[in-house]
Amino acid sequence: MKSIAITSVPGFDEWREASRECLSQHIAPEDIIWKSVHTLQEDLFGDMGENAEKKKVQRNHTIPKPVLTLIKYALCHTDDSKFSLCYRVLWRVVYENKKLIQLKTDGDVIQLYAMAKAVKRDAYKMSAFLRFREVKLAGQEHFVAWYEPEHFSLEINLSFFQTRFKNMRWSILTPYRAAHWDTETLVLEDNPDSSAAPDEDRIEKYWLTYYANIFNPARIKTNAMLNQMPKKYWKNMPETSLIGDMIKQSDARVRKMISNED
């Protein structure tokens, strides 16, 4: 039994190195225990893996790109079972079926797609719901956002933010990592200080005004809103503090609209 510890998050590079090594030594998925930073402390048993016999079988397996892309997304999931699942899929792609991920009814494939999909959705929501606030740093505009993604979605969105806000200076802070952009270089920082995020912005009041007025009180569809914007995201968005009052007052507003005609 080989034991592998992944010490970084989301851990894609470490996992890829370790998986490459394991594949080349022909170590089957059921003979590996994957550990992450979370499980590491709880583990009481020593690492037996070092003594395992190393036999080189073959190096440089070619993995189809769509498989790697899918795995890359899945590895940003917070569920630690992702490491063993991804290795199992890799193993089966190499030794069982190159087109494994096309078998949409296979248990492992379904699970891999489900994980990747959860991450994609979370990353999409981050690109949508993240809000910058403006501060002045050394006399220059700098935009700072604090955002708490459900998965390790920051890395997936970096190119989106670098493209869209290329000529803006910005910092995105998440509980596990921050990204700082100065219009040319990207700097990553682990475990940033949440108090560095500003709690005000000079334009935000206009955004709240817009949000409160663009909605039509005559057609309340709270469930449709919650499907697309579940409450777990609300903490990231200043406008959600208005929702309670908007729903409460909607009836009165509609009645006012209709009675206005006399």
Added chain:
Amino acid sequence: MIAYRKLSSAMHDRLIQKLEILSDAAKYDASCASGSAGKRQPGKTDKSGIGSLTGGSGICHSFTPDGRCVSLLKILMTNYCIYDCHYCINRVSSNVQRARFTVKETIDLTLNFYKRNYIEGLFLSSGIVGSPDITMESMVRIAKSLRLDHGFKGYIHLKTIPNASSELQAEAGLYADRLSINVEMPTQSSLNRYAPEKDLSNIHDSMNVLKDKIAEHKVDQTYSGKRPPRFAPGGQSTQMIIGADGSNDKTILGTSVKLYSQQKLRRVYYSAFSPIPDASDVLPLKPAPLLREHRLYQADWLLRFYGFGLDEILQDDMLDMDYDPKLSWALRNRHIFPIDLNTADKQLLLRVPGLGARTVQKILSIRRNTKLNWVDLTKMRLPLKKLKPFVKVGDYFPDIHLLDSNNFELQFKEPKQFELFSA
């Protein structure tokens, strides 16, 4: 116009007041999409400018309690208007509060919102001040300045002003991703009654001018190998108000089919008439049911993406309210079911109630590798109850008598108290 406690400290801000009036006035427009204009991003060496288009259907940056997506800064440049369209809250005879954004205010608001990741871009429409050309000229100035002075690469949708000159319409297309003119009513006689200054053939003429421009800019006519300048790459869209006039679904969908085929529109939006403040006497007192609007969208989708013809969808003048139009068609054509998911071609699969276009694609891809059995369907998260009587797979065949039974359709009836569509 509402002011919440949190906002009250800023109540004296004039810009806040304008924003209240001019976003409130824009909310009756159903269109919010920011998609289908392709991808766009800054060049590697661009040192100024802001924004990108991600392709696909654009990002929904927030959702309001009416379930709609907030993707664009959707505002009126002004709600002053010289026209008197009865369904419109801003008609000249209405006594709503009036306001007007300056060109600079509109540009600043768009850029400031965009920099904070609130929006994908700007959706600008306007009441008509002075003349159609004067109004349109200001709108074009806003789009032009955003693009040329500020290097804005986000989304711009301009609602062009009916009766504005074709030169201004053509200029608008150089800076906007999408242009739209609302037809508002499906027939000229309804327009005569509800929007006396609007003329259907004028609207069609404007649409045709834009259609030709869009087509022209898609092909390189100089044969120089250079790409022609972009012209409204997201195409044109329009909106019809449902239930204010007496038009039936057949008339409405017939108008849509013509707009899609003749004017090459990308999207027709349907907006169920809802009560507006200070309403005109000509209008009905009750709002149109949202379910009707929903059914029209479903039918519109079937016409555009599922290969259905108008006469197949409509049995008589109105769509069936009890069942969605696809199920309704299936119930009338039971003889072609059950359909074998392992052998049927794409066109036929698209007609199975409960199978969407994406699922059909998935089935086709799975079929290439393996034969589908019932257990596979259960893994695909499909609406099995709906699907069950209409399909067969390797190890499953529906009860032969099921489709022929007298009360067969009753099992699909949606419960009346469905909150989403209560009018």
